[in-house]
Amino acid sequence: MNDLHGIIFAYHSYRNLGELTRHRNTCSLPYGGRYRLIDFMLSSLVNAGVSDIGLIVHENYQSLLDHVGSGKDWDLSRKHGGLRILPPFSTAERSQREYRGNMDALVGVSSYLRNIRQEYVVLAWGHLAVNLPMADVLRYHLSTHSDITIVGTANRWGIPSECQYLQTDETGRVTDIAINPSTAPEGLESLEICILSKSLLLELVEDCAAHDVHSFSRGALLPRLNQLKVTTYRYDGYVGRFHSVKDYFRCSMDLLQDEVRADLFHDGAPVRTKDRNDPSTYYGPDSKCHNSLIADGCVIEGQVENSILFRGVVVEAGAKVSNCVLMQGTVVGKDACVSYAIADKNVRIGDHRILSGQESFPIAIPKNTAV
Amino acid sequence: MKKECVAMLLAGGQGSRLYALTSHVAKPAVPFGGKYRIIDFPLSNCVNSGIDTVGVLTQYRPLELNSYIGSGQPWDLDRADGGVHILPPYMREGDQGTWYKGTANAIYQNIGFLDMYNPEYVVILSGDHIYKMDYSLMVDHHKKVSAACTISVLEVTMEEAKRFGIMNVDADDIIFEFEEKPPQPKSNLASMGIYVFTWSKLREYLIADEADPTSSNDFGKNIIPNMLAAGEKMAAYRFQGYWKDVGTIDSLWDANMDMLAPRSSIDLYDPSWPIYARTPVTPPHVTGPDSKVSHCLVTGGCAVYGTVENSILFHSVTVEEGARVRYSILMPGATVKAGAVVEYSIIAENAVIEQNARVGTPPDGTDPDWGVAVVAGGVTVGEQAIVTAHAMVRDNVKGGDRV
Numbered sequence: 001m002n003d004l005h006g007i008i009f010a011y012h013s014y015r016n017l018g019e020l021t022r023h024r025n026t027c028s029l030p031y032g033g034r035y036r037l038i039d040f041m042l043s044s045l046v047n048a049g050v051s052d053i054g055l056i057v058h059e060n061y062q063s064l065l066d067h068v069g070s071g072k073d074w075d076l077s078r079k080h081g082g083l084r085i086l087p088p089f090s091t092a093e094r095s096q097r098e099y100r101g102n103m104d105a106l107v108g109v110s111s112y113l114r115n116i117r118q119e120y121v122v123l124a125w126g127h128l129a130v131n132l133p134m135a136d137v138l139r140y141h142l143s144t145h146s147d148i149t150i151v152g153t154a155n156r157w158g159i160p161s162e163c164q165y166l167q168t169d170e171t172g173r174v175t176d177i178a179i180n181p182s183t184a185p186e187g188l189e190s191l192e193i194c195i196l197s198k199s200l201l202l203e204l205v206e207d208c209a210a211h212d213v214h215s216f217s218r219g220a221l222l223p224r225l226n227q228l229k230v231t232t233y234r235y236d237g238y239v240g241r242f243h244s245v246k247d248y249f250r251c252s253m254d255l256l257q258d259e260v261r262a263d264l265f266h267d268g269a270p271v272r273t274k275d276r277n278d279p280s281t282y283y284g285p286d287s288k289c290h291n292s293l294i295a296d297g298c299v300i301e302g303q304v305e306n307s308i309l310f311r312g313v314v315v316e317a318g319a320k321v322s323n324c325v326l327m328q329g330t331v332v333g334k335d336a337c338v339s340y341a342i343a344d345k346n347v348r349i350g351d352h353r354i355l356s357g358q359e360s361f362p363i364a365i366p367k368n369t370a371v
Numbered sequence: 372m373k374k375e376c377v378a379m380l381l382a383g384g385q386g387s388r389l390y391a392l393t394s395h396v397a398k399p400a401v402p403f404g405g406k407y408r409i410i411d412f413p414l415s416n417c418v419n420s421g422i423d424t425v426g427v428l429t430q431y432r433p434l435e436l437n438s439y440i441g442s443g444q445p446w447d448l449d450r451a452d453g454g455v456h457i458l459p460p461y462m463r464e465g466d467q468g469t470w471y472k473g474t475a476n477a478i479y480q481n482i483g484f485l486d487m488y489n490p491e492y493v494v495i496l497s498g499d500h501i502y503k504m505d506y507s508l509m510v511d512h513h514k515k516v517s518a519a520c521t522i523s524v525l526e527v528t529m530e531e532a533k534r535f536g537i538m539n540v541d542a543d544d545i546i547f548e549f550e551e552k553p554p555q556p557k558s559n560l561a562s563m564g565i566y567v568f569t570w571s572k573l574r575e576y577l578i579a580d581e582a583d584p585t586s587s588n589d590f591g592k593n594i595i596p597n598m599l600a601a602g603e604k605m606a607a608y609r610f611q612g613y614w615k616d617v618g619t620i621d622s623l624w625d626a627n628m629d630m631l632a633p634r635s636s637i638d639l640y641d642p643s644w645p646i647y648a649r650t651p652v653t654p655p656h657v658t659g660p661d662s663k664v665s666h667c668l669v670t671g672g673c674a675v676y677g678t679v680e681n682s683i684l685f686h687s688v689t690v691e692e693g694a695r696v697r698y699s700i701l702m703p704g705a706t707v708k709a710g711a712v713v714e715y716s717i718i719a720e721n722a723v724i725e726q727n728a729r730v731g732t733p734p735d736g737t738d739p740d741w742g743v744a745v746v747a748g749g750v751t752v753g754e755q756a757i758v759t760a761h762a763m764v765r766d767n768v769k770g771g772d773r774v
Binding site: 033034072265270273279284286288292293 | 404405406444445631633639640645646647648650652653654655656657658659660661662663664665666667668669670671683684685
């Protein structure tokens with residue numbers, strides 16, 4: 001599928017993620033034991049045969065750069081095309097201020113957009129946990145002869161005030177878009193992933209630049225729903241949306257359900273990520289472990305239940321971990337007891353410590369701290 | 372471009388004593404230690420020792436090994452200058468070419484490859500041992516004593532010495548005599564099959580050996596004795612640490628089980644000497660609500676819903692509810708269905724143990740024929756079938772049958 005080009009918005013951070021996004025933006029939030037959120041969209045595109053992807057970044061993208069590198073782990077390190085990181089381009093008339101909306105971001109990279117080799121472009125956010133059949137979305141877009149196809153779901157995954165909702169007529173054509181309402185209306189929750197032709201994209205970008213319009217949905221789509229044929233592609237599989245620490249905890253625990261894992265990790269559409277060359281996980285003679293998702297490279301000598309362990313986590317003898325998300329390199333000391341906690345990278349929980357949050361209010365322990 | 376040191380890894384052997392496990396792959400490609408194949412150990416040792424040019428000599432069933440090594444990227448051996456090269460035997464004008472006749476002949480046939488890099492030293496390695504070793508220290512020793520050949524040796528017990536090639540050395544560890552499997556060993560220094568040669572010397576002896584029609588073109592049988600006889604300086608280099616030959620079913624099982632005692636064997640978690648591997652993309656492994664997992668290695672893509680103890684699970688292994696796996700090695704993609712029991716066994720890639728089947732039995736100390744049971748790759752053992760200890764299952768077993 002070399003007719004599709006990917007543009008991923010990777011500059012946004014939700015403020016309610018607090019400590020978790022202090023050193024990174026939402027796209028590089030670790031999730032699911034070995035992934036960063038960006039891996040899901042990158043993999044959805046790569047698995048659909050997309051070979052050229054632009055990643056629009058702005059601030060706080062060091063950890064993202066470190067993660068994606070040359071794009072090699074997604075087979076995106078190519079002589080022609082492949083992965084391109086698109087940082088803000090500062091000129092005399094455009095100072096390096098924050099993007100006011102995703103159209104603003106597209107205007108910022110318009111010279112890159114003009115050089116796209118493919119006929120169609122998919123615009124997507126990089127902070128959803130979803131394994132989307134993107135090839136199918138393009139096929140649908142072509143078969144319906146739409147100008148724009150937006151992916152929506154009948155489920156309710158996000159907080160209404162952070163989401164958009166699509167109203168459609170009986171043919172599936174979008175008649176209205178509710179943007180960040182206080183309560184969720186009828187219709188489909190938009191995943192804000194859309195496919196359109198390169199030429200239409202350039203037209204919209206030019207027009208929006210000329211009129212200082214900075215939101216794609218509000219500024220470019222909403223006023224044109226009468227002129228353009230905008231349709232929806234419905235995807236009802238699992239989507240993780242991360243607006244707050246609580247969401248993050250809930251979406252992590254969702255992974256302990258077989259159906260959720262079946263939606264996110266299935267044969268033929270692997271979620272690729274940065275290779276770390278870890279050995280297998282070692283369970284000691286007195287270890288106990290059930291109902292958990294455990295990445296490679298862990299050393300578990302204590303007990304683990306209902307938890308997500310990232311690569312290289314150590315649970316020392318006698319320690320008990322339950323209902324936790326322990327990111328890469330976390331060490332839980334001897335006889336320590338941790339529950340309902342999210343430990344960011346390289347946290348050290350001392351021997352005999354007892355730490356306990358609540359399901360409705362998990363404790364988030366910042367990166368590199370010793371408790 | 373000239374290199375100081377090039378490694379040649381002999382990976383053409385069939386490994387016939389691994390029986391069904393090597394019916395489709397060469398021995399160096401046999402899975403080991405949860406995430407690896409045997410060849411990852413010498414390859415990673417090369418990279419960690421600063422050797423960036425490695426020739427891998429293949430012959431028997433090379434397909435899987437070739438695709439596994441690929442560009443060499445997982446080992447950082449995809450280099451513009453040097454890197455890893457697969458070296459199969461090839462046709463030539465005139466003599467038409469031959470298969471590799473022996474270990475020495477394999478190197479002889481690749482003199483052209485070595486001349487391309489014109490190294491000072493060549494390290495000869497084999498693809499059937501599990502160990503961590505800094506070859507650069509051995510090369511340093513070789514230079515320091517100005518040897519023509521340096522042979523890495525391991526101190527074994529006098530009883531074990533009868534099964535090895537034994538080096539008899541003087542006070543400076545210079546070899547004066549080599550004995551293959553001596554009934555009355557004079558020393559306990561066993562050859563590990565790791566050699567450093569000064570390339571110009573080895574080149575001479577390879578050419579002379581090839582001209583001798585009676586030679587079996589083997590390092591241990593011909594090149595080493597010939598060099599000794601000619602009075603070349605041959606040094607022994609004492610190695611200390613974990614080293615295991617994995618050429619038989621029992622030793623392969625043993626060495627895998629050693630990985631469950633990381634403090635006394637090889638520490639795979641030591642960041643200063645990583646063992647690299649090419650690994651498929653798999654999600655983290657999952658343990659089910661009623662699973663029990665203890666004293667194991669478990670790898671990405673596994674789903675454990677039953678009980679697993681003292682075992683090695685490679686990637687994408689499934690152990691269903693109520694199934695029990697003990698003291699066993701489950702290679703990539705193996706499935707143990709509900710209620711099945713697998714003990715003291717090696718289950719090869721993508722084999723399926725159906726519901727309530729039983730594979731292997733614990734040793735009871737009375738049966739002299741007891742051994743580890745092996746189920747070959749892709750084989751299905753039917754419902755309620757029984758595979759007895761020491762069985763070597765190459766074909767599907769029907770439900771209820773006993774083999």
